[in-house]
Each structure stands twice: as C-alpha cells, then as structure tokens.
Amino acid sequence: MVGAAWTIARKDLKQRLRDRSAYIIGIVAPLGLALVFGFVLNPLSGYEFDATYAVADLDGGPVSRIFVDNVLTNAEGIEVVEVASVAEAEALVDTEVTPLGGADDTNTADAAIIFPVGFSDDVQSERPVTIRVIGNQGSETDAGIAVALVEGYASELTSVRVAVATVENLVGGEVDRLATGVEVLQTPNPVTLRDDTASTKQLDGVTFYAAGMAIFFLFFTVQSGITGLLEERRTGTLARLLSSPITRASVLAGKMLSSFVVGLVSMVVLFVATTFAVDADWGPPIGVGLLILAAIVAALGIVSLLAGFARSAEQAAATGSMVGMVLGFLGGTFFDVSQAGGILATLRFATPHGWFMQGLADLRSDDLGVIVVPVLAMVAFGVVTGAIGLARLRKGLLP
Amino acid sequence: MTAPAGGPVLECSGIRKSFGDHAAVKGIGFSIARGETYGLLGPNGAGKTTTISIIAGLLEADAGEVTLGGEPMNPDATHTKRLVGLVPQDLAIYPDLGAAENLDFFGRLHGMKGADLRRRVAEVLEIIELTDRADDRTQEYSGGMKRRLNIGVGLLHRPALLILDEPTVGVDPQSRNAILDSVEQLGEEGMAVLYTTHYMEEAERLCDRIGIVDQGELIAEGSQADLVRIVGQRDRLTLTATGSLAATAIALGGLAPVDDAAVTDDGIALIVDRAHDHLPEILAVAGRTGSLVKSVDVDSADLESVFLKLTGRALRE
Numbered sequence: 282m283v284g285a286a287w288t289i290a291r292k293d294l295k296q297r298l299r300d301r302s303a304y305i306i307g308i309v310a311p312l313g314l315a316l317v318f319g320f321v322l323n324p325l326s327g328y329e330f331d332a333t334y335a336v337a338d339l340d341g342g343p344v345s346r347i348f349v350d351n352v353l354t355n356a357e358g359i360e361v362v363e364v365a366s367v368a369e370a371e372a373l374v375d376t377e378v379t380p381l382g383g384a385d386d387t388n389t390a391d392a393a394i395i396f397p398v399g400f401s402d403d404v405q406s407e408r409p410v411t412i413r414v415i416g417n418q419g420s421e422t423d424a425g426i427a428v429a430l431v432e433g434y435a436s437e438l439t440s441v442r443v444a445v446a447t448v449e450n451l452v453g454g455e456v457d458r459l460a461t462g463v464e465v466l467q468t469p470n471p472v473t474l475r476d477d478t479a480s481t482k483q484l485d486g487v488t489f490y491a492a493g494m495a496i497f498f499l500f501f502t503v504q505s506g507i508t509g510l511l512e513e514r515r516t517g518t519l520a521r522l523l524s525s526p527i528t529r530a531s532v533l534a535g536k537m538l539s540s541f542v543v544g545l546v547s548m549v550v551l552f553v554a555t556t557f558a559v560d561a562d563w564g565p566p567i568g569v570g571l572l573i574l575a576a577i578v579a580a581l582g583i584v585s586l587l588a589g590f591a592r593s594a595e596q597a598a599a600t601g602s603m604v605g606m607v608l609g610f611l612g613g614t615f616f617d618v619s620q621a622g623g624i625l626a627t628l629r630f631a632t633p634h635g636w637f638m639q640g641l642a643d644l645r646s647d648d649l650g651v652i653v654v655p656v657l658a659m660v661a662f663g664v665v666t667g668a669i670g671l672a673r674l675r676k677g678l679l680p
Numbered sequence: 681m682t683a684p685a686g687g688p689v690l691e692c693s694g695i696r697k698s699f700g701d702h703a704a705v706k707g708i709g710f711s712i713a714r715g716e717t718y719g720l721l722g723p724n725g726a727g728k729t730t731t732i733s734i735i736a737g738l739l740e741a742d743a744g745e746v747t748l749g750g751e752p753m754n755p756d757a758t759h760t761k762r763l764v765g766l767v768p769q770d771l772a773i774y775p776d777l778g779a780a781e782n783l784d785f786f787g788r789l790h791g792m793k794g795a796d797l798r799r800r801v802a803e804v805l806e807i808i809e810l811t812d813r814a815d816d817r818t819q820e821y822s823g824g825m826k827r828r829l830n831i832g833v834g835l836l837h838r839p840a841l842l843i844l845d846e847p848t849v850g851v852d853p854q855s856r857n858a859i860l861d862s863v864e865q866l867g868e869e870g871m872a873v874l875y876t877t878h879y880m881e882e883a884e885r886l887c888d889r890i891g892i893v894d895q896g897e898l899i900a901e902g903s904q905a906d907l908v909r910i911v912g913q914r915d916r917l918t919l920t921a922t923g924s925l926a927a928t929a930i931a932l933g934g935l936a937p938v939d940d941a942a943v944t945d946d947g948i949a950l951i952v953d954r955a956h957d958h959l960p961e962i963l964a965v966a967g968r969t970g971s972l973v974k975s976v977d978v979d980s981a982d983l984e985s986v987f988l989k990l991t992g993r994a995l996r997e
Contacts, residue, residue: 288788296776517770521833524736524766525789526758 289535307547311494332423342401391423491555493614500605506540564644575659579633582667589673689872695744719887765839775819790837824855915955924970
C-alpha cells in the first residue's frame with residue numbers, strides 16, 4: 282500500500298510542479314500579502330529603538346555614576362555622550378539645530394540628563410534632589426523614554442532609602458548609608474516579574490501577517506490533492522487507478538500524502554522566506570514546526586470533509602474557498618481578533634487558524650510546553666473531520 | 681501477467697446490477713478464451729459499460745459471478761486485477777504528463793519497475809507509434825494519439841484480458857484503422873480481448889465471437905456467421921428518407937416479404953426476403969404513406985440485420 286500511495290503522490294507532485302497556479306496559491310500570494318499587510322498596515326513594525334542621550338554628571342558621585350554606567354550604558358540602543366557642563370548639554374538638544382524627525386546628527390542628542398552638584402550626598406542625606414531632563418523637540422518619543430528611565434531610577438532610589446532605613450532598624454544604629462545604598466542598587470532584584478499578559482504575547486506586524494497568510498492559504502494549497510480525486514473521477518483516470526491492483530486506501534493515502542507534502546513545502550518556504558527576507562520572528566523552529574505539522578493535519582481533515590460531501594472538484598473547490606475564507610477571518614489571520622475581546626476573541630478557538638496563531642503567540646515565551654494545547658486542538662480538528670471525510674471519499678470510490 | 685493455461689481467461693455468469701430502480705444488467709454471462717477477441721455489441725445504454733466495469737473490478741455486482749484465470753473478481757480483489765488491462769471509454773490519461781510518464785506511472789501501479797518497466801514502456805511506445813512524442817505532454821497530442829496512448833496504458837503490463845470500451849469513439853478514420861490493427865494484432869499474439877462497441881463494422885472485423893446486448897440482456901451470442909444465420913438468406917434494405925417515417929415503417933412491416941422495419945436516424949431499415957424483387961412495391965408503399973425516399977441501399981444480412989431482427993430496432997436508433 283505504501284508503495285502505491287507514494288507512486289500516486291509522486292505523480293501528483295510532478296503535476297503540481299508543472300502547475301503555475303500552485304506556486305501562486307502556495308507561495309507568491311501568501312508571501313506578497315504578508316509583506317503588503319505587514320508593512321502597509323504596520324509601518325512601525327520594523328522600528329528599532331536608537332537614541333542618543335547627553336549626560337552632564339556635575340556630581341560625579343557613586344549614585345549618579347550607577348545611573349550613567351549601569352542603567353544608561355547597559356541599555357540596548359542608547360548611546361551616551363558625556364558633557365562637562367549644562368550649557369554643552371543644552372546645546373546638544375537645541376531644537377534650532379536639530380533636524381526634523383530625529384537626532385541623527387552626531388552633534389545632537391535626543392535628550393540631555395543633568396545630575397546637579399552634590400547629588401549623591403543629597404540622596405544620602407535624604408534631602409530633596411532634582412535630576413533635570415531636557416528633551417529635544419524633534420525627538421519626542423526618545424526624550425519621553427529618557428524621562429521614563431530617570432523616573433524609574435528615582436523610584437529605585439526611594440526603594441533604596443527604605444531598604445537602608447530597614448537595615449538601620451535591624452542593626453539598631455546608623456550604618457554607612459552611601460555604601461549600603463550603592464550595594465543595594467547593585468544587587469540584582471531577587472523578585473522578577475514576568476509579564477505574560479496578552480500584550481507581551483502579541484506577534485509583531487510582519488510575523489503576524491506572515492503566519493496569518495501562510496495558514497490562510499494553507500487551506501487552499503492542500504485542496505489540490507484531495508479534490509484531485511474528484512477531478513480524476515470526472516476525467517476517467519480514477520477508473521483506471523481503481524482497475525489497477527491497488528487498494529482504495531492506497532489511492533486515498535496517495536492523495537493525502539501529496540496534499541501534505543505540498544502544504545508542508547508551502548509553509549516551510551514561507552517560514553524561511555519571511556524569516557530571512559523581512560525578519561519575521563515566528564519563534565523557536567521546533568515549536569513552529571510542530572504547529573505547522575498540526576495545522577496541515579487540520580487543513581487536510583477539513584478539506585477531506587468538504588471533498589467527501591462534494592459532487593465535483595469544482596464544488597469542492599468553491600466550498601473549500603468559502604470555508605477557508607470564513608475560518609481565516611474568524612481565526613484572526615487578517616487582524617488580531619484576540620485583541621478584539623468578546624465573542625470574536627472566543628470564536629477564533631473554533632478554528633484551526635485561531636489555534637495556530639495562538640500557538641505562535643504563546644511561543645513568545647520560548648517555552649515549548651505552551652503549544653501542547655494548540656497542537657492537540659488542531660490535530661483533533663484534523664482527525665475528527667478527516668475521519669468523516671475519508672470515510673465518505675472511500676465509499677465514493679465505488680461508482 | 682498471464683492467466684493459467686487451460687480454462688477460459690474470463691468466465692462470468694448471471695451478472696446483475698441495478699442503480700436504484702433501473703436494472704442496468706440483467707443476468708449477463710459469457711466466457712472468453714486465451715487469444716480470443718469477444719465483442720459486446722449493443723446500442724448506447726444497453727449495459728455494456730456496466731458489464732465491463734463489473735468484470736474490471738470497478739463495480740460490485742448485485743448477483744452473479746466473475747472469475748479471471750479462475751480467481752474471483754470484485755473491487756477488493758487486487759491480485760485478480762493484475763490480469764486485467766482496462767481501456768476506458770474516456771481518455772484516462774494525464775494531460776500534463778508525457779506519454780512515457782503516463783506509461784511509467786500506471787506500470788508502477790501494476791508492480792513493474794526498473795529495467796523491465798523501462799523496456800516495456802519503450803516497447804509500448806513503439807506499438808502505439810508515439811516514440812517520437814514520448815516526452816511531449818499529452819495535452820499537445822491529437823485525439824487519435826491520445827486514444828492510442830489510452831490503449832497503450834491498458835496493455836502495458838501484458839494483461840491476460842484486455843478490456844476495450846468503445847475505444848474508437850470520436851476518432852478520425854486513420855487513427856481508427858490504426859487502433860483496429862493493433863487490436864487484431866493483440867488477438868493474434870494470444871491476448872484475450874473484450875471489445876465493446878456499437879459499431880457493427882468493428883465487431884465484424886475484430887471479433888471471433890460476438891454477444892449482442894440490449895436493455896441489459898445478452899440476446900444472442902456466437903460467431904458472426906452463427907448470428908447472421910438467425911436472419912437467414914434475407915437482405916438488409918436501408919431507405920434514406922424524410923416524411924412520415926413511423927407510418928411508413930408500420931405499413932412496410934405489414935408487407936409479406938418484410939420481416940422487420942424500424943425507423944433510424946435518417947430513414948428506415950428493413951429485413952426483406954429477396955429485396956431486389958420487392959423494391960418497386962416497397963417504394964410505392966413509402967410514397968403512399970407520406971415518405972420521400974432519397975436513396976436505397978441493399979446489403980446482404982449482417983449484424984445490423986441481426987439486431988434489427990432480434991429487437992425490432994436499429995442498432996443506432
């Protein structure tokens with residue numbers, strides 16, 4: 282049976298290779314739409330944070346240096362330009378000389394951060410202190426990020442004050458506040474917060490549309506082999522296949538195998554092409570691979586079901602297109618229905634598309650365990666619908 | 681793949697098949713020996729294709745038995761199917777593959793492979809005269825070339841029984857002759873051939889024995905000479921005519937020398953004792969009953985006459 286199935290699948294694949302529409306449906310259309318949707322609807326998807334901050338550390342003490350050396354210098358995308366005076370810092374963020382749209386000149390900065398003289402001592406003595414941030418009017422976003430960084434550090438200092446006071450209470454006397462404070466600031470926080478909310482699991486624009494279009498078109502791509510069975514009945518070649526010394530199961534297996542290979546090739550090409558061409562980040566390859574395999578199983582099952590109840594290849598293709606469109610929309614391949622809330626967000630789980638997109642979003646956590654449910658859900662879709670569809674198709678092989 | 685020597689290659693008896701309320705085949709039975717070409721002759725819708733679909737294992741019979749080389753045939757009898765080569769009425773070839781690729785594919789399904797398959801593909805391409813076009817996609821072939829390939833696929837695996845279902849439908853005269861030549865040669869080489877047609881001339885030319893099928897029943901069987909004897913020494917008279925053909929046929933049927941009279945597509949067919957002697961009377965009756973006779977053909981009895989005699993209808997009605 283395996284030999285006959287492979288012979289039929291190989292013949293089908295040879296035919297598909299000679300069919301230009303297969304390339305269009307399987308690769309060109311999803312890739313093109315992914316790029317169009319990804320870039321046109323999400324122009325910021327390729328944005329990378331890149332800011333230059335001028336720092337006038339007039340204090341030079343340990344508390345200000347921790348901010349400059351640890352916070353700013355270690356942050357990704359921030360270039361620090363240290364200056365000696367406030368005037369120099371102000372000059373670098375002067376909007377008169379800053380080009381519109383960002384501080385991309387080496388002589389300008391997106392924001393200036395000024396630590397006053399005596400800053401560290403004032404912190405140690407619990408006197409009110411001020412860190413000045415001067416924003417460049419042409420770089421509102423990057424300047425806002427500078428403000429946020431400074432606010433975060435100020436908040437950290439407040440925490441340190443509390444920590445030092447706690448230590449003094451515990452030892453029953455005064456301690457070296459500066460040394461203790463610095464030690465606390467440099468100690469990694471024992472409690473870390475992992476943000477697993479929906480927003481952190483969102484796919485970026487390019488990846489969302491790359492994956493969305495891939496799964497959307499998968500349901501069209503895999504149709505060829507299975508509905509080809511109905512086409513062979515129309516043209517008469519099915520009679521010749523069935524008069525050969527092979528079982529009906531091998532004919533079905535051959536058709537399923539060719540559909541599976543076509544679907545797999547299409548998905549892998551899209552995965553690789555979008556990863557390397559447009560930096561789509563699908564996630565860990567093993568997890569993505571499992572999701573793709575499960576999605577193909579689901580697509581094969583649903584397409585088999587539709588073909589099993591269709592009277593002709595044309596009817597199967599038309600029904601398959603309609604169902605594919607509806608499932609694609611409900612499953613959130615065109616827009617992220619998980620963010621829509623309400624019934625839309627729930628309905629997506631009635632489609633393999635929804636589970637596929639959810640699985641990819643869950644993979645943001647780099648934990649392969651999170652895709653067990655999406656994979657099982659898609660396989661269940663495929664097994665249930667496929668069992669009914671294949672039973673119908675097998676019965677239909679007897680004229 | 682040959683059937684065991686000795687008994688007939690094909691034996692079928694009492695085959696019945698209904699589709700809903702319509703009984704397509706009503707107890708047909710016959711056998712074919714090695715090297716014999718057997719013709720199933722009958723009009724469209726007589727049950728020929730249903731019969732061969734059962735024999736080829738595509739359909740399950742409601743009743744009756746089919747054996748090939750002594751092995752029972754049914755849709756799940758994969759071993760028995762090795763003995764059959766089917767040439768369906770439809771062009772059962774893949775248009776986007778070349779002739780060699782089509783042959784290679786179906787050869788593999790019959791378990792052929794390697795050098796044996798390559799050699800046999802080359803042989804069959806020679807037989808069907810497509811060696812020069814072997815790699816061209818068949819969608820670029822003429823109708824006759826496609827028909828020849830359709831036959832080539834059927835005989836690729838050297839079946840014990842080759843079933844050809846109306847293989848010359850829609851074929852130009854030149855290709856038709858080439859197909860008939862090939863079938864004659866296969867019979868001479870010892871292959872058993874089951875040939876269905878509604879063309880009397882083909883059955884007369886090719887078949888050692890002929891079974892006449894009408895409305896799902898085998899109404900006569902034998903060699904051409906045996907069958908013509910049913911009609912006796914009578915002539916087949918064909919009137920090409922227009923006008924009140926039905927009324928004329930009824931009137932002519934009442935004449936003493938006329939055995940049968942039936943309306944055809946373009947006139948009236950009659951079985952007449954010594955047709956030349958009674959021609960004036962026949963033409964007079966035709967004129968009186970409102971038919972305008974344009975031409976008259978008188979032939980000695982043939983299978984067309986037999987069918988008319990047995991059914992009261994023309995073969996191509």
